[in-house]
Amino acid sequence: MDRLSLNQISTKRWSVAEAVAGCAEAGVGWIGLWRDKVAETGLDRTARLVADHGLRVSSLCRGGFFTGFLPDGSLVDGIAETRTAIDEAVALGTDVLVLVVGGVVDNDLAGSRQRVADAVGELAPYARERGVRLGLEPLHPMQCAERSVLSTVDQAWTIAREHPADAVGVIVDEFHVWWDPDIEASIAQAAGRIVGFHVCDQLVPLTDTLLGRALPGDGPIDHRHLRACVEAAGYTGPIEVEVFNAELWARPGADALAAVVNAYRNHVV
């Protein structure tokens, strides 16, 4: 239980204040925060709530979108936004900022990937100075077009390795990478660079590209196998349970958290 972290998207109905109190009540010592939820509560107030409840923040989600647009197509300055997110991570006392790097522009996949690599190069020194590691999270290929031109752990590592290990790392999220025929080798290769491990299962068949996720144990993913892989690669940090699922979100927060804890105990550790 000492490694379990509630990624707060799993209890989407809860505010930061409710999630923090809920974790303390349930004996969950870590929380993964989302910037939109933090903004609703206020940055300083969030930091105080976390500290007052004796929690630690496993990561802040998210920076990125370096190819210049959000999933809804609106324009964004991803580098400026990510600088702000780095500052917020510092204020919240976490050393990991999750990056969703952005989708394809002008049907130019190679060029879009280069933009991502360039942006990471520009931001890495800023993050490192502030004690924050940029966590490159490969997303499922079905989100390549509009969310992430990084689809595999190998791709993320290939960018990360160009920078100091205390500046840029890789997030392994099961939902996004479980299908990868090279996942074991890619995780082993990323030893020393893994800055987060997110667990989540998949609905079969996928009914929705965003919400088609499930609690660990409710899908085809072998969680203990993937946990063993990241541990063999030296990652012994917090394990976030991060589930986008409409049915889970409809439950009262405390029920959702209890389901998260049960799934973690029965299928992950």
Next chain:
Amino acid sequence: MDRLSLNQISTKRWSVAEAVAGCAEAGVGWIGLWRDKVAETGLDRTARLVADHGLRVSSLCRGGFFTGFLPDGSLVDGIAETRTAIDEAVALGTDVLVLVVGGVVDNDLAGSRQRVADAVGELAPYARERGVRLGLEPLHPMQCAERSVLSTVDQAWTIAREHPADAVGVIVDEFHVWWDPDIEASIAQAAGRIVGFHVCDQLVPLTDTLLGRALPGDGPIDHRHLRACVEAAGYTGPIEVEVFNAELWARPGADALAAVVNAYRNHVV
């Protein structure tokens, strides 16, 4: 135009007889057939219709499901079904049978992949004797759980290379593999093994895991780039336009075929 093939799923409303007549009318010389449509028309009658209209059959879709179940969860003997499909390919005068290899059983991805490799080994001699090449088609990772534990061209090639090139090859379908960071290298590696090239774009965002496809030009895929890759790898055979799209399917068959021809001319060649 001499390489364009209508994959008949793109004109789903049409029977075999209508599709064959439509192709002849539109000057399309190739057709990719589906077994369910062939069964509705009859195998011998289909073969006669194709011959009478001077068409050639680029491929028959599909065999596979070697891990023992169909996408709806029902059980199937994939090896026996594929033997039948090989015989049907012979009767229809095509030398390519598309394989959808099957999904994950018992949360054992590695074991499921081994079952596929074993089944291909069992079937390859049978296919070769009959002059049919088994076309291993990697499907999009979002279909890994219930349809295909082969997600990349590299995986498909790794199985194919264990067998004679006139027995087992690889199908490159853009929709399924465009996002792959290794796609260029994987296609080059598969030189001499590519037995089909299917073009199709992707809706952004993906609204549906099966129907979220689009005509070439209506999504993020660079069709000329991928066509150049397969041609550099020696593939100069028919190019199937294979689009699962509810709006396209709602159109009268002749309109759908005209849209296929236009998309091919404007975005593929």
